[in-house]
Amino acid sequence: MSATRHAHPVPNSFLCEHSNNKSRVFAQVSTPNGPSVLRAVLTCTDAALAQQVAELLTHASINGAGTTVHAEAERISAALPAAPSASFRKALDQALKRQWQLDDEANLPTYETLSSRYAADPTLSGSASSGSHGQVPRNARLREFPGKVVRVTKLLELHVHDEKQLLSAARAQGWFPLNAEEREEDDPNDVVGAVMHLFVHHGMPGTDDVTEQDVGQLLRPSGGDEVTDWSPVPITASFSAGWLARSTPPPPAGRPDFAKLFPMESECDCGEEVCDDCISWKLTPRTAEVLHASLRMLADQAFDDVQNHGDQPVSKRDDCSLFGELPRHTWKQNATWRRQVARAFDDLADELERGEWPAPRCPAEEMALDLAIQYAPGRLEILEETADNGVTWGEQHRALPKHQGDYDWEGCAGIFFEDDDYLYTSAEDWFDLFVGFEPRDPKRGFRR
Template identity: 35%
Template structure:
């Protein structure tokens, strides 16, 4: 005879016993590959929710706005424990929490995204100038770093004006022209997103060609910081590169300025001006509110792409 078991067996066991309470922990690694699709799904999920209390319509509108701007909020709406449990028959939710954090482990494969012409004797590029894997990697790192710092400025100072006395308390926004020091919070948030937009271009294997004046300023800062980091911490940069292939055009910042700026822009720009002079002229002639107007010959970025923070 087998040992006696206190746990009922068979298809009718659940009806004959008290329901078990189980705590389940699920850890997911997720990479967002289609933000518009994720945003649409999150908005649809919010539309299905029932809101109670004061101003249900206002609550719904606020959450719709949040999931439309923030990928983390969109994931939160779709991965909420109540929503996940509702899709499983035979159970009910007793409560739960959802925690979402951004991982730093993922990095684009720049060797694959920016392949080199390997016909040269030493594997170096031949022919026309190219954006190399190592240059793209360092530039991407600086753009992400600047975006993080700009968002930090925003969270710490909100819409406070920048002053000479407190200039050192700002990580990035005080480096912009003085005429921008009194700009409002939403403008500053768009500046932070400009760094991310260019970084996203690199993450997709595309050259970070500025499509508006704000992106020209963002790229200028990133190139300056990349040049400075390479000069002050060459070993740190070498460690960052890992096994990315070496090329003759690595860290050619003058080449970056020549090739990345001026692809898009006003048709009446003086062709005799170099990249720095051209951007300075545009900055002098353009009010900060106009920094985000897409150049006529450039493709407009998705207006619903949201913000990282």
């Protein structure tokens, strides 16, 4: 006698249906020699929690058990009421086993039936507009939308450490590779296609995130913006330079000669307590160069943030590499305000390039100089490290005249500005001129 092989129903994915007062989670189950059907998993009133249930169950059915799955399951189970929690645990057990128990209850609608229900009644998916906005005409242009339109561009880099697992997961989600003649020579299994398919389905087993960045942009008809389908030019986005690369000093080409800009009448380094040549405070060439580098690098970071985040408010300190460091009351300022802040760093750096001491003329410049001085010791470390690796920048820096007053950052802070009132100054007043100062050239523009 030969054993008969029984095929079991298999859960392929888990879906959510949201209405105004509740959310339901379904399992999409493939049945032997039959159509895919939906089976109810649970109902709860928390839409976000229901979505987390669906995502974790889908992840578990593809990747199996693990520490992360166990920990997340414990969290979700504790957050759910008793009955939905029990249903969730039962579903998780079946998802991990890749076997779904079909009972005698009436079949729930197929995936196609549910999709047609959404199309007929968009309130189920929460996509219907309310109030005076109404429905936007199909293929509408930007100016026809009654509300704001926000474009989000995502940059995602993935390391595929388990190609076999990735390809298996993609096939389980209905993916088929390109025809052999269409595949790239260095990608014979169409890994790119598998990643792009799984990206839509949320969850990419066999991969590690390398980079993830998002750029948010408010589209404005007055600025010439247009929705993608009507755009006469390709949609592009610029992402910030890598934070690892930011630790690399700029190249020496066109570098100011700080030995000439800030000449030392004496290079006395005697260390005596009473010596007019070496104890009076000076802005030394080495100090000026490091402070200049700090200002330029911060300006670069600020302009990068403006380009990548635009008007998007800062919600936490690591949202933007620079503007998240500013006082919290500035976090909702727009891109125009931020460009002026970026220029404040450049204005002070320009003074150093002219051989002048940096003199803040408004709260924004006071902030810029304060931050540059705070970051200066780190810039100095970068210079020393790169010099040890043979980079010309550091070698040239150490060739500048040496003085015992080099790198006196406390002295810089005490000499160049009196206080940090910008911490408490309204953001709208950050560019108001201090009394007794001349305004800068209004035609100087912006570096970028």
